[in-house]
Amino acid sequence: MILTLLPLVSLYISCFILMLGFGLIGILLPVRMGIEGTETDVIGLVLAMYAVGMLLGGLYCRSLIARVGYIRVFAASAALSAIAILACSLTMNVWVWGAMRGLMGFCIACSFAVIDGWLSHAATEKTRGRMLATSQITIMAAIFCGQFLLNIAPADNSTLFTIAAMLLTMGLVPLAMSRRSGPVLQETHGMSLLQILKISPLGAVTCCFGGVLYGSIMNLLPVFAGGYGISGFMLSVFMASAVLGAFLLQLPIGMLSDRLDRRTLLFGLLVINILTTIAIPFAANYNLTTLMMILTGISTGVFSCLYPMSISETFDRVRTSDMAAAMGGLLSIYAIGSIIGPITSSKAMEIWGNDALFGFLATFELALLLFVVYRMRARPSLPISEQEGFVMHTDIGSGLYDLDPRIPHQEDETPNSLEAQVAITIAESNPGAAVRMVKELTQSSPEKAAELYTALAQVDDIDVGRLFASITRAAPGLSLEIAEALADNAPEQATELVQWLSEHRPNELSDIVTAIINHIPSNPAPATEPDNTETQEESLAVDTSDMRPADLEAYHESATELVTHFAENHPEQAYDIAAAVVETVPEMASDVVDILHDSDNLDDNISMDINDRPDDYEVNDLTDKTTADKPT
Structure with a gap:
């Protein structure tokens, strides 16, 4: 003391x-x-x-x-x-x-x-x-x-x-x-x-x-x-x-x-x-x-x-x-x-x-x-x-x-690297040149891809989806890492990225959504990567037992809004998103099923019957999983 x-x-x-x-x-x-x-x-x-x-x-x-x-x-x-x-x-x-x-x-x-x-x-x-x-x-x-x-x-x-x-x-x-020198002022809202x-x-x-x-x-x-x-x-x-x-x-x-x-x-x-x-x-x-x-x-x-x-x-x-x-x-x-x-x-x-x-x-x-x-x-x-x-x-x-010890402690923010600072400066006057520069940097230094993407994604004139496409072409194995970094630092842009993926890369949508959900709003995902496939599947489920009631409610609300958005605006991808959400938060299966059943867009635009979809998207499977995983 x-x-x-x-x-x-x-x-x-x-x-x-x-x-x-x-x-x-x-x-x-x-x-x-x-x-x-x-x-x-x-x-x-x-x-x-x-x-x-x-x-x-x-x-x-x-x-x-x-x-x-x-x-x-x-x-x-x-x-x-x-x-x-x-x-x-x-x-x-x-x-x-x-x-x-x-x-x-x-x-x-x-x-x-x-x-x-x-x-x-x-x-x-x-x-x-x-x-x-x-x-x-x-x-x-x-x-x-x-x-x-x-x-x-x-x-x-x-x-x-x-x-x-x-x-x-x-x-x-x-x-x-x-x-003692004065500390760095933390921005608050x-x-x-x-x-x-x-x-x-x-x-x-x-x-x-x-x-x-x-x-x-x-x-x-x-x-x-x-x-x-x-x-x-x-x-x-x-x-x-x-x-x-x-x-x-x-x-x-x-x-x-x-x-x-x-x-x-x-x-x-x-x-x-x-x-x-x-x-x-x-x-x-x-x-x-x-x-x-x-x-x-x-x-x-x-x-x-x-x-x-x-x-x-x-x-x-x-x-x-x-x-x-x-x-x-x-x-x-x-x-x-x-x-x-x-x-x-x-x-x-x-x-x-x-x-x-x-x-x-x-x-x-x-x-x-x-x-x-x-x-x-x-x-x-x-x-x-x-x-x-x-x-x-x-x-x-x-x-x-x-x-106040209840308020999350904010460590001093790590300043952007020189490359990120230069990219932001260029993007303010020439967004296309900044994207090309980041693409070249990613090819030579893939470890900087997530930081560069997150920095540029917050510039108003940058198209988040096209930026993602450019960087992942240069570093295809880093798409999940980039999505997680974006969810941690700029969740508003993460939503924009999901919408772009649903239109241009639907095959990647499920994995990206799972990664993003694991990182917002309270980042409950495990910090270490599992060593085998079985452990990785288990780790996708979020441990909500220790979450504060208000955080848990906000977590469910974010996931519900995500499924609702796709059910209403992109019905062809709604079941993929629903499966990703349920896989991540199993106890939400009942809510997800209700959203899918209540959506008029799904009824009007999806000709395939629910029972004809692959097993991992079946509504019955979702509800069964809820019953099995929900805490007693």
Whole structure:
């Protein structure tokens, strides 16, 4: 563990100092606005701008990193954050404070994009979980300690603002002085909010409500405490209890989430927490300070668990390859909730008093509880053994999603060879010349055929089928290898290749389709080649016993779409494709048979009766094979 983290000490130190400054800012701003007599709803609006900045930062940080690099983005973020907090010390204009608060949120999002990229670059499959846990502990420890910096000087002058700016600037030094070079930025693609809502309604709604609830309580607790005369060191202890609860409760709730039905657990947590939330203002009215702090820690702890639980719920429904994109979308949903929460809850406090904060929280918890009940009736839950595990994600460090051990680890992409780079460059201006060049290269270096084909197949003006014909004429024994490489790196072009083969080389279609199906969408095919024919036939069947439910569903959907496409558009090849699919995924035989029977094109265009086809294409054989191979 120590050897794993030792090379990243400078990064963790920078992270700790930076978050120490933000921990101080988080309690300083609402306290100072309370001292100045700012209306509660205005305080909520100013504090909500932080989430607006984080949302924008999450959208644009990667483009900034791609343009200027990791270290420069981190340096700029630290400097701009320091400028923003110093600007707040010069004026009490709420418009300036709102803009500066938004700038701080933008900078923190960029900072965590840098930290995430750096750590994920250094991580391996075995160390990612440790690095994520260490990062979350570092962040929460810094925020916890930052609450007590409020007592260094009075909040009604500029001293604490200056100290916060110094910490933000100091956080840059360890990373800037490190000898480690910045990693290569991995390109990612996001998933739209509507897609996430369609795939996992409970995951999306829970994520949004988590942002509303946690954003409200953590931003407006100092305002609530000020109404009961809690200030100075006791205010720091009160806020620290909330931060501590947000961190500690993730451990037992995470263990329960992995052992119980997640939706049932969420239902129980919300029922208990509604009572806890309502009890906090009563404890405050009776001056039961210790009880109030314990109840606050429990409430913030449950609220903080809603985000990681929403991630697990969403991951239950998405393919492994889509996890990173879904996580990016969930971050945006959470940020939107964090904007809504402080604005609406502060308005309630302005109208009905400070205690209305917890009435607001209880109302939203009740609404989420009712939605959980609705989803429990609308869709059956997955077996506990098939649920995604709980992984701790704190609010402020939610940008560290590349370290989530459930998301497939992306190794640094191997750059194209010089030949492939030249071929792509030529293809952009003269596709025919590029194809001829690749054909000549394949004749002299057959081992480069798959790479060259995959590289050129992704150029818009290249005809995938003709390119395949040219290369396989030069290297006829590499057709399967080329198809597999295309399926791994450009599945959209693989579909185009199958369509071309059905028209021009139907005799090769079955073998090529089998090779492609074995490699998309989740590449479950054996990595080693069998030594004899019998073993090779057995290896064509995909082992789906260890696949995640969402991946298995997507796998079957891809194969079903393939058979349906040929049954409707190329009926003369439909039985060849069906046989290849069933040979690869035997348990799909029943679905394949249904598609063949339901296709009007087959009935109209295929004069040969099904029972007259060769034995290996017979429908009865397909169903018999399903019965024999389907697990009991």
